Amino acid sequence: MIFTVAHKELRALFSSPLAWILLALVQILLTWVFLGRLDAFLQVQPQLVQIANPPGFTEIIVMPVFALAAILLLMITPLLTMRQLAEERKNHTLVLLLSAPISVTEIVLGKFLGLMVFLLSIIALIVALSMTLLAGGTLDFGLLISGAVGLFLLVCCFVALGLYVSSLTAQPVIAAIGVLGVLVGFWLIDLVASDYEGWIHYFSIFKHFEQFNNGLLDSLSVVYFILFTSLFLLLTVRRLDGERLYG
Amino acid sequence: MTNEPVPLTLSAKHLQRNYGNHQAVQNITLELRRGEVLGLLGPNGAGKTTTLRMITGNLAPSAGSIEICGVDLLNNPREAKAYLGYLPEMPPLYFDMTVDEYLRFVARLHRVEKQRIPHLLESSKIRCGLPDRGRQLIGTLSKGLQQRVGIAQAIIHEPDVIILDEPTVGLDPNQMRELRELIQDLRKSCSIILSTHILSEVEWACDRVHIMHEGRMVLSETLAGLKQKGINLETVFTQLTQQTVPVQ
Numbered sequence: 001m002i003f004t005v006a007h008k009e010l011r012a013l014f015s016s017p018l019a020w021i022l023l024a025l026v027q028i029l030l031t032w033v034f035l036g037r038l039d040a041f042l043q044v045q046p047q048l049v050q051i052a053n054p055p056g057f058t059e060i061i062v063m064p065v066f067a068l069a070a071i072l073l074l075m076i077t078p079l080l081t082m083r084q085l086a087e088e089r090k091n092h093t094l095v096l097l098l099s100a101p102i103s104v105t106e107i108v109l110g111k112f113l114g115l116m117v118f119l120l121s122i123i124a125l126i127v128a129l130s131m132t133l134l135a136g137g138t139l140d141f142g143l144l145i146s147g148a149v150g151l152f153l154l155v156c157c158f159v160a161l162g163l164y165v166s167s168l169t170a171q172p173v174i175a176a177i178g179v180l181g182v183l184v185g186f187w188l189i190d191l192v193a194s195d196y197e198g199w200i201h202y203f204s205i206f207k208h209f210e211q212f213n214n215g216l217l218d219s220l221s222v223v224y225f226i227l228f229t230s231l232f233l234l235l236t237v238r239r240l241d242g243e244r245l246y247g
Numbered sequence: 248m249t250n251e252p253v254p255l256t257l258s259a260k261h262l263q264r265n266y267g268n269h270q271a272v273q274n275i276t277l278e279l280r281r282g283e284v285l286g287l288l289g290p291n292g293a294g295k296t297t298t299l300r301m302i303t304g305n306l307a308p309s310a311g312s313i314e315i316c317g318v319d320l321l322n323n324p325r326e327a328k329a330y331l332g333y334l335p336e337m338p339p340l341y342f343d344m345t346v347d348e349y350l351r352f353v354a355r356l357h358r359v360e361k362q363r364i365p366h367l368l369e370s371s372k373i374r375c376g377l378p379d380r381g382r383q384l385i386g387t388l389s390k391g392l393q394q395r396v397g398i399a400q401a402i403i404h405e406p407d408v409i410i411l412d413e414p415t416v417g418l419d420p421n422q423m424r425e426l427r428e429l430i431q432d433l434r435k436s437c438s439i440i441l442s443t444h445i446l447s448e449v450e451w452a453c454d455r456v457h458i459m460h461e462g463r464m465v466l467s468e469t470l471a472g473l474k475q476k477g478i479n480l481e482t483v484f485t486q487l488t489q490q491t492v493p494v495q
């Protein structure tokens with residue numbers, strides 16, 4: 001049943017221009033940055049040769065691209081999640097799901113899965129972009145994989161939070177703005193609190209992502225991402241269940 | 248009537264629903280047997296939709312119990328809901344899907360086996376007068392056709408209990424007649440609850456009628472019984488729903 005819902009979400013996404021435009025735009029923007037970094041790398045290459053143990057392609061080109069991809073995903077995930085439950089409610093189709101022999105958990109997980117498959121295709125394209133560097137040298141695959149896993153976990157958090165906010169309202173636009181606001185808030189934690197090592201950093205999604213992007217698979221960060229995602233998925237289920245009980 | 252008891256498909260006992268201090272539905276008891284069509288009548292705001300939402304598992308009752316084909320809806324919702332087909336007041340349609348895509352999705356949601364889906368898809372489209380609309384986007388259909396897709400959605404998985412909340416809204420007289428024929432056809436295999444505030448709909452389609460007013464059941468009678476007593480449905484409806492104190 002989870003797959004039935006996920007399949008429907010994916011179909012709906014790919015039959016609308018939104019998904020294709022997002023895929024194209026993300027790819028164009030990232031390729032632009034990618035080429036810019038490649039240019040910079042080629043300029044400093046002669047000096048790099050003189051350093052012992054110089055940074056390679058992956059550190060100089062791929063990691064900045066991944067860091068930018070994280071910000072881009074922060075901006076596009078709300079556009080994708082806003083439709084989910086808010087629009088179902090607005091078009092009265094939520095009733096169809098709720099009166100079908102399927103549990104609320106399955107509905108929420110199905111929607112989560114559908115969106116994750118779509119966003120994974122964006123991550124796959126970013127990784128594919130980085131792989132083109134293999135034409136001219138070698139990549140640090142450990143770093144690349146760690147960055148991709150970080151991006152994946154980061155997106156899990158975005159989607160779970162997006163679904164929750166979407167379950168609170170019947171207005172897709174309000175859902176989008178709500179999620180964007182919260183996510184930008186998380187991003188700002190870094191900027192505001194960058195000068196000291198405070199407890200607040202434990203709550204920063206991007207601080208944890210940075211760990212991955214530096215090639216550090218920190219179990220604390222993994223736990224943070226998993227807890228964040230499960231918490232908001234659970235809240236979404238509770239919210240939809242609550243509607244049945246109190247609504 | 249034969250002496251052999253016809254099995255109960257739906258039994259709701261002493262349903263109650265509160266919104267804060269307001270009691271939207273009080274002590275409603277409904278029973279439905281196979282092959283029966285029950286008309287749920289009442290003025291707007293009488294609690295019809297609230298009652299139907301409780302029976303379909305969209306709203307939890309504050310008190311009372313609901314059994315569908317012998318399965319408790321509150322304790323075992325997944326099993327119980329499989330017996331239900333529901334057309335809400337607003338048909339739950341995805342406008343960016345084609346009719347075929349949509350009906351196939353609904354069938355899968357109701358756990359219909361994969362090999363039966365093509366057959367059920369065709370038969371439900373024919374029953375609802377949509378045989379050549381399969382590839383059309385739902386959003387481009389007229390209101391009447393959308394309503395028919397809504398009905399097709401409620402019957403595609405061959406449920407035992409079909410609940411139609413104001414199904415004739417937006418239909419022209421010809422389509423209403425077709426709906427009447429469809430209901431006569433459906434009752435051979437299942438039982439139907441028809442909620443409406445149009446009295447003539449009840450007279451042509453139903454065996455029994457329940458009238459609700461201010462959240463209470465004020466009349467529960469078979470149409471044949473009404474006829475026998477020489478009571479006109481319209482008179483009794485006006486009588487019962489214009490006074491605030493309900494007649495027991």
